Amino acid sequence: MVAPRVAFTGRVGVLALQGDFREHIELLGSLGVEAYPVRGPSELERADAVVLPGGESTTMSLLLESSGLLGPLVARLSRGLPALGTCAGMVLLASEVLDGRADQHHLGAIDISVRRNAFGRQRESFEADLEVVGLDRPLHAVFIRAPVVERAGPGVEVLASVQMADGTVRPVVCRQGQVLVTSFHPELVGDARLHAAFLSNIPAGTRPVATGPARARKDHVRAL
Numbered sequence: 001m002v003a004p005r006v007a008f009t010g011r012v013g014v015l016a017l018q019g020d021f022r023e024h025i026e027l028l029g030s031l032g033v034e035a036y037p038v039r040g041p042s043e044l045e046r047a048d049a050v051v052l053p054g055g056e057s058t059t060m061s062l063l064l065e066s067s068g069l070l071g072p073l074v075a076r077l078s079r080g081l082p083a084l085g086t087c088a089g090m091v092l093l094a095s096e097v098l099d100g101r102a103d104q105h106h107l108g109a110i111d112i113s114v115r116r117n118a119f120g121r122q123r124e125s126f127e128a129d130l131e132v133v134g135l136d137r138p139l140h141a142v143f144i145r146a147p148v149v150e151r152a153g154p155g156v157e158v159l160a161s162v163q164m165a166d167g168t169v170r171p172v173v174c175r176q177g178q179v180l181v182t183s184f185h186p187e188l189v190g191d192a193r194l195h196a197a198f199l200s201n202i203p204a205g206t207r208p209v210a211t212g213p214a215r216a217r218k219d220h221v222r223a224l
Ligand code: GLN
Pocket: 053, 054, 055, 056, 057, 058, 086, 087, 088, 089, 091, 116, 117, 144, 145, 146, 147
């Protein structure tokens, strides 16, 4: 597959505490973008954009705490650090998590309510060709114990949706400013168009910096 070209010249830090961070780094590399693993605060500090990979959001939440990354990441995000979250990464970036663990952190970077493992046991994993706003042709999407968006705030653009077993249509790709989230794993299919779209949306010369403390929120997590 021919990789699209991107004008972005910054560094992308990929959260590498758990999950499929290697695939993101590889895909970003195929776009000619400098991408590297983030395991601690000093690595995050160097990033001009961040990617939160798929994996297990409850585990990543614990590791964010023990690595000392939680506070710095919330601070950077609240000051506009561009972020791409896929699957568990989407759960982490949400403003509200449904069916989460009571002690699970979420970073509140995008105004969406996300239900974890929303497709239930029968459709735990599946693949679909999705129409995504802004992409020239459908994207092959791999859903693995995927979340869906149950509420998207007024500032959120819905770029793709799927029909659930009960007939309701739920968003699976959303964007708010420079935060882009997907329910599925674009990093697993070797198609870099969503990563390119994420980076193309970042104005040239942006270097968001942290200037003060901020706290992650547990208050909106509902354990059901
Ligand atoms: N169900 C997982 C979670 O809530 C996400 C699964 C995935 O990233 N494939 O963290």
